[in-house]
Amino acid sequence: SSSRDEALRDRRARILSRGLPKQKPIEGVKQVVVFASGKGGVGKSTTAVNIALALAANDSTKEVGLLDADIYGPSIPKMMNLKGNPELTPKNLMRPLKNYGIACMSMGFLVEETAPIVWRGLMVMSAVEKLLRQVDWGQLDYLVIDMPPGTGDVQLSVSQNIPIAGAVIVSTPQDVALLDARKGAEMFRKVHVPVLGLVQNMSVFQCPKCKHETHIFGADGVRDLAKTLGLDILGDIPLHVNIRETCDSGQPVVISQPQSDA
Amino acid sequence: ERSNLAGVRHILLVLSGKGGVGKSTISTQLALSLRHSGKKVGILDVDLCGPSIPRMFSVQDNDVHQCDSGWVPVFVDQDKSISLMSIGFLLEKPDDAVVWRGPKKNALIKQFVADVAWGDLDFLIVDTPPGTSDEHISTVEALRPYKPLGAILVTTPQAVSVGDVRRELTFCKKTGLRVLGIVENMSGFVCPHCSECTNIFSKGGGEELAKHAGVPFLGSVPLDPQLSQSLEEGRDFIQEFPKSSAFPALTHIAQQILDGTLQRSS
Numbered sequence: 001s002s003s004r005d006e007a008l009r010d011r012r013a014r015i016l017s018r019g020l021p022k023q024k025p026i027e028g029v030k031q032v033v034v035f036a037s038g039k040g041g042v043g044k045s046t047t048a049v050n051i052a053l054a055l056a057a058n059d060s061t062k063e064v065g066l067l068d069a070d071i072y073g074p075s076i077p078k079m080m081n082l083k084g085n086p087e088l089t090p091k092n093l094m095r096p097l098k099n100y101g102i103a104c105m106s107m108g109f110l111v112e113e114t115a116p117i118v119w120r121g122l123m124v125m126s127a128v129e130k131l132l133r134q135v136d137w138g139q140l141d142y143l144v145i146d147m148p149p150g151t152g153d154v155q156l157s158v159s160q161n162i163p164i165a166g167a168v169i170v171s172t173p174q175d176v177a178l179l180d181a182r183k184g185a186e187m188f189r190k191v192h193v194p195v196l197g198l199v200q201n202m203s204v205f206q207c208p209k210c211k212h213e214t215h216i217f218g219a220d221g222v223r224d225l226a227k228t229l230g231l232d233i234l235g236d237i238p239l240h241v242n243i244r245e246t247c248d249s250g251q252p253v254v255i256s257q258p259q260s261d262a
Numbered sequence: 263e264r265s266n267l268a269g270v271r272h273i274l275l276v277l278s279g280k281g282g283v284g285k286s287t288i289s290t291q292l293a294l295s296l297r298h299s300g301k302k303v304g305i306l307d308v309d310l311c312g313p314s315i316p317r318m319f320s321v322q323d324n325d326v327h328q329c330d331s332g333w334v335p336v337f338v339d340q341d342k343s344i345s346l347m348s349i350g351f352l353l354e355k356p357d358d359a360v361v362w363r364g365p366k367k368n369a370l371i372k373q374f375v376a377d378v379a380w381g382d383l384d385f386l387i388v389d390t391p392p393g394t395s396d397e398h399i400s401t402v403e404a405l406r407p408y409k410p411l412g413a414i415l416v417t418t419p420q421a422v423s424v425g426d427v428r429r430e431l432t433f434c435k436k437t438g439l440r441v442l443g444i445v446e447n448m449s450g451f452v453c454p455h456c457s458e459c460t461n462i463f464s465k466g467g468g469e470e471l472a473k474h475a476g477v478p479f480l481g482s483v484p485l486d487p488q489l490s491q492s493l494e495e496g497r498d499f500i501q502e503f504p505k506s507s508a509f510p511a512l513t514h515i516a517q518q519i520l521d522g523t524l525q526r527s528s
Contacts, residue, residue: 038311038312038359039281039282039312040280040281040282040283040312040391040392041280041281041282041283041392041418041423042281042282045422072279072392072393072394072395072426072429073279073280073281073392073393073425073426073429075422075425075426078421078422078425079422113425113428114428114429114432115429115432116279116394116429116430116432116433116436117394117395117429118394118395118398118399118433118436118437119395120364120368120395120396120399121363121364121365121367121395121396122364124364124395148281148392148393149281149282149311149312149391149392149393150311150312150391150392150393151311151312151359151360151361152311152361152362152363152364152367152395152396153363153364153395153396155361156361156363172282174490174493174494175317175493175494176286176314176317176318176493176494177282179312179314179317179356179357180311180312180314182357183311183312183357183358183359183360184359186357186358186359187359187361190359190361191361205451205460205462207453207455207456207458207460208458208460209453209456209458210453210455210456210458212453212454212455212456214451214453214454214455214487215487216451216485216487216490217490218490218491218494239462241460241461241462244420244462244463244464245464247420247421247422248420248421248422248464
């Protein structure tokens with residue numbers, strides 16, 4: 001009867017696993033790193049863009065791609081100073097737009113700037129699928145994916161569809177952001193994606209006139225969270241007018257001001 | 263059978279296309295300002311993935327009870343002038359992640375709109391998550407029969423935020439939701455030491471957008487460390503820090519809302 005139990009268990013496992021999509025890696029892409037947070041507005045896109053550029057700058061032999069998975073609020077086109085509809089290759093794949101040596105794809109290239117994407121989950125899932133698979137990424141060493149805020153459809157679709165090398169969680173020091181960052185970490189644990197570490201953003205502001213430092217959003221909250229969750233702090237980024245100015249003008253600070261504190 | 267929203271006089275939505283601009287903060291401060299003007303206010307937090315409202319009032323450990331007409335909202339203090347409903351109260355542990363797809367979220371939002379026994383309220387403020395997705399579509403659809411007063415859009419001055427909020431404006435037009443105005447949050451930071459004002463997130467983007475889109479501009483709220491601290495500790499900023507830099511802007515916004523409702527009823 002133990003063999004019958006085993007057969008039953010196998011059958012059950014097969015039925016359960018039938019429902020979930022199989023993870024299939026994207027052709028040509030070696031490693032995928034996602035930037036997420038749970039909370040909105042903490043600087044995921046800003047950090048993702050600048051880290052993608054830094055990866056390329058640190059090692060010029062590496063090819064880096066940047067995917068903007070924020071369907072509702074795509075920020076990458078503005079930050080990378082890219083505009084326009086992607087061309088199609090003969091194989092009917094979309095050609096990513098390139099700037100500063102990084103291949104980028106975003107919902108922002110496919111719709112008008114002022115058009116809202118008022119879609120329910122199912123359509124979002126198929127859009128994400130297209131942005132992942134129907135793009136001619138070529139041979140990439142790293143694909144950096146900028147996730148939207150929250151722990152919903154997009155995050156689930158991405159983590160169930162492709163193998164992810166690791167996730168970086170960005171947060172600001174305030175409690176409400178940390179609450180959500182913790183949920184983000186929990187979500188990745190549920191879908192078996194390793195969390196590489198936390199980035200503390202907007203940690204401190206130094207007045208340009210008198211150099212007085214103010215912790216506008218609180219201090220060290222992310223460090224405490226990292227300790228609790230047993231994760232590394234990958235970096236501590238201060239609030240600097242340059243970061244915002246350069247992103248707004250499409251010349252991220254890593255490229256335009258490599259000497260600054262950021 | 264009397265609907266649970268029959269006793270609510272005005273329904274306000276707080277929207278933004280962009281995350282992290284201060285929707286929950288503005289919702290909270292608006293509620294506190296309205297309370298100080300003697301109004302009874304409720305806040306419905308439909309951000310299922312990142313519910314911030316309970317934390318901002320320091321009631322995140324409270325439970326929700328059931329009554330005959332449905333869920334009883336959580337009261338912030340003894341005098342019951344502010345009541346809240348959020349998924350934050352329904353989670354077993356505050357760290358539990360709500361990793362749901364659209365249909366499940368829609369079902370809960372319908373319940374939040376129909377099955378919470380708000381009682382008599384002057385204002386119900388609905389705090390939304392960023393974006394224009396399931397939560398927003400469901401919320402607007404569920405609230406449509408109750409004729410909401412309109413939506414307040416929150417943005418920060420920088421270009422990436424304004425871009426997303428521009429999309430949200432189109433969303434409001436498409437769904438027939440009246441835009442009461444735009445609030446520009448995190449507009450400038452005054453160094454407490456030397457009083458030099460630095461525009462960390464730029465300035466004027468929200469005001470320009472309001473002019474460009476032909477909607478009222480409700481005001482600019484500066485970055486105020488005392489405000490963020492009050493929110494962390496769940497304190498009443500409006501009561502305790504009337505001299506702080508964000509106070510005049512926040513109370514001005516509340517006043518405009520009140521004036522707007524007077525105009526509407528006359």
